Amino acid sequence: MKDLMKNNKPFLLAIIVLILLASFACKALTPTAAAPTPDYIFPEVTTPLKIEPASLPKGELGVDYEVEIRVSDNITPINSVFLSEDTLPAGLELVFVDGDDSFTIRGVPEETGSFTFTVFVSCVGTMVSGQTGQMEYTLIVE
DSSP states (O other): OOOHHHHHHHHHHHHHHHHHHHHHHHHHHSSSOOOOOOOOOOOOOOOOOEEOOOOOBOOOOTTTTTEEEESSSSSSEEEEEESSSSSOTTEEEEEEOOSSSSSEEOOOOOEEEEEEEEEEEOOOOOOOSSOEEEEEEEEEEO
């Protein structure tokens, strides 16, 4: 039996090598389908944001003030809201919660006067720039 195994070793080795070569040849010669190219081109959103109200109610010195400013016609959620360099009267602040479609100006005004500022809003972009909008307000505190 040992003699039979000794004499057939080269033959068995040759068969194994041929099987492996045939396997690799089949893989190499089999055409593979090209991966489809994904269509990642998204059209730019041109719908303007709608920011309401158009004007702010008057405030009174030392009296609680709160106004909700709503944003609509947005395709994606709002991701930032900020004010121009002009500021709100002392005692008031802009409050925005990420993802909400509105924000508030609230607090207790500590000074009187006419305060003009611009609110800037931007939305999340998906493979393109998100929508943006702005609204100029004048807040009168008596």
